[in-house]
Amino acid sequence: MKLKVCVIGGAGYIGSHAVYELIRDGHEVVVIDNLSTGSRNMIHKDAKFYYGDITNKQDLKNIFNIECSVKPFDVIMHFAAKLIVPESVDKPLEYYYNNVEGVRIMLEVMTDFNIKNVVFSSTAAVYGEPVNSVCSETDITCPINPYGETKLASEKLIKWVCKKYNMNYCIFRYFNVAGADKSLEIGLNKDNLTHIVPITVQTALGIRKSMDVYGNDYDTSDGTCIRDYIHVSDLADAHVLGAKYLVENNKSLLVNLGSNKGYSVLEIIKEVEKHYPVNYKITDRRKGDPAKLIASNEKAKEILGWSPKRDLSEIINSDIEYRKKIMNKS
Numbered sequence: 001m002k003l004k005v006c007v008i009g010g011a012g013y014i015g016s017h018a019v020y021e022l023i024r025d026g027h028e029v030v031v032i033d034n035l036s037t038g039s040r041n042m043i044h045k046d047a048k049f050y051y052g053d054i055t056n057k058q059d060l061k062n063i064f065n066i067e068c069s070v071k072p073f074d075v076i077m078h079f080a081a082k083l084i085v086p087e088s089v090d091k092p093l094e095y096y097y098n099n100v101e102g103v104r105i106m107l108e109v110m111t112d113f114n115i116k117n118v119v120f121s122s123t124a125a126v127y128g129e130p131v132n133s134v135c136s137e138t139d140i141t142c143p144i145n146p147y148g149e150t151k152l153a154s155e156k157l158i159k160w161v162c163k164k165y166n167m168n169y170c171i172f173r174y175f176n177v178a179g180a181d182k183s184l185e186i187g188l189n190k191d192n193l194t195h196i197v198p199i200t201v202q203t204a205l206g207i208r209k210s211m212d213v214y215g216n217d218y219d220t221s222d223g224t225c226i227r228d229y230i231h232v233s234d235l236a237d238a239h240v241l242g243a244k245y246l247v248e249n250n251k252s253l254l255v256n257l258g259s260n261k262g263y264s265v266l267e268i269i270k271e272v273e274k275h276y277p278v279n280y281k282i283t284d285r286r287k288g289d290p291a292k293l294i295a296s297n298e299k300a301k302e303i304l305g306w307s308p309k310r311d312l313s314e315i316i317n318s319d320i321e322y323r324k325k326i327m328n329k330s
């Protein structure tokens with residue numbers, strides 16, 4: 001089955017990986033992006049690109065008019081969100097506008113053009129301080145920051161709109177995403193990185209002199225926080241399966257994307273140290289970090305037949321190779 005997929009935010013880190021996997025699976029891809037955090041060189045050469053902002057209804061309408069007059073989109077994928085937790089605390093108005101109003105406009109345009117299927121990127125941040133350290137989709141959602149709130153609000157908006165207009169949604173709640181595509185053409189490349197994997201790799205490669213480990217007094221085996229790390233290409237594979245599921249089954253779904261397995265911050269550092277030494281020091285805890293966050297991925301396995309194919313060593317290895325490549329280029 002060849003689908004026509006519109007990827008909003010397809011020039012960013014996760015969106016660009018979804019585009020690569022969609023194209024590898026033989027689908028037609030149209031990317032819409034405002035290039036605020038993404039960049040043109042992240043867009044696969046076989047995807048069609050339109051500059052457009054999700055909060056500008058006219059932008060979306062113009063693009064849908066051109067594209068849907070030739071062939072309507074089978075599926076819309078949404079990646080066009082702001083996603084930095086501390087920034088969301090500082091700029092709640094901006095986060096609600098971009099993340100929730102953007103989704104509302106996207107849904108309005110979808111209903112105008114009678115497009116039936118949407119794949120939406122949500123986050124483990126909707127669980128807040130998890131009640132169970134292994135989260136399943138039926139756990140209580142109680143975000144502790146505006147970022148998580150905007151994602152939960154968007155999930156609910158999508159569900160109500162899909163119910164009213166007979167549409168289908170596939171909502172994915174991501175855990176800790178890292179790594180780079182095997183081509184090394186795309187990866188997480190931006191200033192002011194905050195995530196543990198790229199920061200550890202940058203330290204190992206000498207791009208940073210040293211890194212901080214935020215607390216070693218948590219109630220975990222070595223005292224540092226435990227997270228569920230997932231390769232960005234596994235996540236992208238799930239999006240391809242999700243899109244096909246919607247079209248084939250005409251049914252909605254909401255699933256976690258994680259690995260059922262957690263690693264501590266020190267275990268991440270140890271994995272990177274298999275390649276290069278890492279200079280780090282233990283500092284105070286960072287605000288808002290739960291001790292342990294792991295996804296149950298039983299539902300993804302059962303419904304989509306999806307489970308991660310790439311392990312932690314592959315995640316780290318691909319990030320190292322990608323960073324070495326962009327270092328040599330600059």
Ligand code: UFG
Nearest residue numbers: 123124125175176194195196199212213214225265286289
């Ligand atoms: N950490 C450090 N030093 C650093 C950076 C991070 O010790 O320099 C620690 C953090 O304190 C945390 C762990 O590494 O314990 C992971 O932190 P990240 O910033 O890499 O990721 P988070 O778990 O905070 O958040 C990410 C996404 C969220 C998502 C969440 C789901 O940013 O959007 O994963 O698990 F909700």
